[in-house]
Amino acid sequence: MGLAWQQGPLATAAIGRFLVPVELPERMLFAEPLRRRMRVRFADSWIADSEDVVLLHEPGRYPVAYFPVADVVADVLKAEDRTTQHKDLGATTWFTVSAGDTSKARSAWQHTELPDYASELKGRVAFAWRAMDAFYEEDERIVGHAADAYHRIDIRQTSRHLVVRDGDQVVADSSRPLVLYESGFAPRWYVPREDVDESVLTPVEGQTFCPYKGLCSYYDVGDAHRAVWSYENAWTEVQRISGMVSFEADKVDVELDGRRLRLEPGQGVVSHGVDRDLTVEELSG
Incomplete structure (x- = not known):
């Protein structure tokens, strides 16, 4: 996310609004x-x-x-x-x-x-x-596109209790997740692998990339396709989440302190044309 992409203040899907007495143009560059x-x-x-x-x-x-x-x-x-x-x-x-x-x-x-x-x-x-x-x-x-100075990522340690289930199966149970706050997106919760039952994770082919976090790998959980992801070697600026795993709240049950998380506005990531058409070899080189 940045100033004009995803849900930034100048984007067409902005979640905030300018507090001004006049109506602003639909598009502002x-x-x-x-x-x-x-x-x-x-x-x-x-x-x-x-x-x-x-x-x-x-x-x-x-x-x-x-x-x-x-x-x-x-x-x-x-x-x-x-x-x-x-x-x-x-x-x-x-x-x-x-x-x-x-x-x-x-x-x-x-x-x-x-x-x-x-x-x-x-x-x-x-x-x-x-x-x-x-x-x-x-x-x-x-890599990917010009760096957006308005894109920010903050990572915080927390002792909140995160439980992930696929039906009756407990996939993860942690009281030491990291929460990643990224401009314009709902918070993402990352769990240490020691707190995850990796026997239920099935690696899937295909990786994506984030210009701010690096290469992302995915896993299935039961019938939930690509419900889990991990930046196994996250870029320097976000190294704290390297190897940890995160979960799609609309594909598996994710509870935070007993409260069920739901897919929020801005939670989904939409690829954007050729900017994301990069090979793994190019990103790793």
């Missing part, structure tokens, strides 16, 4: 300086390198990084005979990105007839995330 050096790698070459990136937050999309054209290597962008219309930002020109012997069509774009209120994006170009080899902040690769 937000642009701000990233204030981080960002680089783009393509065909084994650095094709863009800038400390003047602007991040655009658009409802229903992950944030998009816009680079000054002056910070893109000369001759990398080849204008195409293709123009589309953005509902808020006007005419959009598309580019083929070329470096060495490698080219990818429709892999960069520029809004060429911006309204006056969107002048921050003038003279800037954005690159399709999956069309590039990689994006970096300084020397560290950023």
Whole structure:
């Protein structure tokens, strides 16, 4: 979740509201300086390198990084005979990105007839995330999409009593779970494996990824498909949940201090186009 994705304040499914006396527009875009050096790698070459990136937050999309054209290597962008219309930002020109012997069509774009209120994006170009080899902040690769400064994760230790059942079968019983609070999502409860009956967990094929937590593995419990998940090697920032397991409250019975948990708004995660089309090898590399 971030400022404009999932249930953030600028998202179309926001769970909060602005306390203002006038009705706000249905869609609000937000642009701000990233204030981080960002680089783009393509065909084994650095094709863009800038400390003047602007991040655009658009409802229903992950944030998009816009680079000054002056910070893109000369001759990398080849204008195409293709123009589309953005509902808020006007005419959009598309580019083929070329470096060495490698080219990818429709892999960069520029809004060429911006309204006056969107002048921050003038003279800037954005690159399709999956069309590039990689994006970096300084020397560290950023996976999935541009990092959203408004996305926050807090992890807290608790002594609350968490019990998970599949019918009459107790799957987990713990008084030392971790609770993970993630911007815009209902709390997620993670249980140490020592407090889980792993004999009832059946590993399933297929992993997903979170740009903020890493690779996620799944398990079935009885007939409940992918009812359990675990970040077996969570990324550094959330290392505390590594190897722990969490449970889908709409697939198995999860009780917290005797109270049955239910699927809450924001609890489900919706994949978002090609931003999530990554291979396990790429994420692990």
